[in-house]
Amino acid sequence: xxxxxxxxxxxxxxxxxxxxxxxxxxxxxxxxxxxxxxxxxxxxxxxxxxxxxxxxxxxxxxxxxxxxxxxxxxxxxxxxxxxxxxxxxxxxxxxxxxxxxxxxxxxxxxxxxxxxxxxxxxxxxxxxxxxxxxxxxxxxxxxxxxxxxx
Numbered sequence: 001x002x003x004x005x006x007x008x009x010x011x012x013x014x015x016x017x018x019x020x021x022x023x024x025x026x027x028x029x030x031x032x033x034x035x036x037x038x039x040x041x042x043x044x045x046x047x048x049x050x051x052x053x054x055x056x057x058x059x060x061x062x063x064x065x066x067x068x069x070x071x072x073x074x075x076x077x078x079x080x081x082x083x084x085x086x087x088x089x090x091x092x093x094x095x096x097x098x099x100x101x102x103x104x105x106x107x108x109x110x111x112x113x114x115x116x117x118x119x120x121x122x123x124x125x126x127x128x129x130x131x132x133x134x135x136x137x138x139x140x141x142x143x144x145x146x147x148x149x150x
Contacts, residue, residue, distance in 0.1 A: 002055040005142025007135045008062050008080045011035055014135030017049050018143045024123035027136045035075045037082035057087050057094035058146040102145040115141055
């Protein structure tokens, strides 16, 4: 069994994949064209990483942010919907979890740096050396959260 975590975003979204032993398998950013999710490419990327293995998915339950403009909010919502649609079309169990729940359970805060630090300790081979890799870190932590729940 594999566990796929998805940190949604129109531009900074990411995914992370671990196996049932919590071993890092793969990760990546969610492909987009100026904020429009490239759904077919995302599905192809995920299928290539997962292969023929059974898997489950968890997506962070995200919302618009205060003081975010209408256009940005719409773009973000459209991206989240596209990501959820790709997940549903993969015909596997998938779940949504709010950030407060999984972050508390995983011992991280809303500060992105805490997710990077924790993920770097858990998966030394994962590409997490840059600050901008916080989305990948959070997606891997989401996958680990799901593994612990299963």
